Amino acid sequence: MTDEDTDRQALRGELATATRILARHEMIGMFGHVSVLTDDPTRYLLCPGAGRRKDRCRPEDVLELGLDDTFDRGRPLELYMHAEMHRAKPHIRSLVHVHSPNLTALAGLAEPPGELLMIHASFWPERIPLWERPELVTDHDAGRELVEVMGDSAIALLRWHGAVIAGRTLKEAVFRTVLAEYHAGILLAALATGRPMAPVEVPRADLYAKVLPAATHEMNWAFESSFVELDG
Template identity: 35%
Template sequence: MGRHGLAHAYGHVSARLNAESFLVSPAQPLGTVGLDEPGVQVPLDGDLPPGALPEVRIHREIYRRRPSVGGICRVQSPAVMALSALGETPRALHGLGTYFAPAPPLWPGVALVRDDAQAVAVAEMMGDAAAIVLSGNGAVIAGETLEEAASLAFFLEDAAKIELALLPARAAGRTPREYTADEVAKRAVRAGALFERMWQFLCFGDPEWQA
């Protein structure tokens, strides 16, 4: 996430361990986490343990509500943030955007989500969507695995770049072509090692990949 410009100093990722807990990255920039540094194990019930960032509450509420979610990425990718400043989130305008069709919900608050009530509200607005965009503050992306969530984080940023690239055309009166529901169903596939190949692309060159 850090090396591909999807998360800066404040990004964090997590993976479900079991029905009672998940593992989240330590409270430091993702690109600085070493191979031998343990994450923070967070229970789904009870208080956050020492070392867990306050925003980890968002992860916890998503895991509580969605048993199929196995990985979550909290990112601050620039195109997603720029588009949110326009009050928009990426639509299904190209293949990678179909995984969020018709578009991710946009959380309107600008304050950091650091208490239980706000985290509950974010998770409820997200519902079963693959991502929720936080106004001016990046996004939260969920997948069946951490590999899938990381891939979707890349997809979301790519979809936002398409939206921004089309702004001049929109200003000139052109209307971008959105995928239909039928086209979305046919394109948003998981077969063909689609997420596995994106995970390989994202991780290639990382110390973990070489270990």
């Protein structure tokens, strides 16, 4: 086995672990998916599609696709959002799509709130990009449109549908996804009080660099991985 083959197999293992972590948090299940770009910028790894047990995902279950590949049985129907993100922005190595309750609730609001109520969610944009088309992303054109709407934000909402979360690494994307759902729940609870929210005086990028450096992503990965180890 070449070094390249070894690295690819290790990346498959990481994506399988990421899939199980997100399943443990009920972020993905029947629906929802996560991808990571390989060292070959024309190819990416993707978790299995609907109908597969995401909480039991193993490296051999992970799919490897080219950027121009289309939907087929066993693949996520909305694989196009991953392909077009990795094509347009190869520095974004991982993308997660979820239908989780709190993020989906925000996607149903006329103006999703951009307030920051938790320092660990400081990747939250002041104005959240919103893809207004209440339909699935089922072709490359729709995938490109979603990527354009998302811009440089770490997260975008899909009207009545859910959210997509991006990361410069797989570990960053997974951590951001878990934190985004938690933060969305806090926002919904705060909105329900009807009381004003405190403004954040510190630039969010500076806060993110202080609170969520790469070392924190590694620590979170080790913590989360310990809950989803598979036997055999």
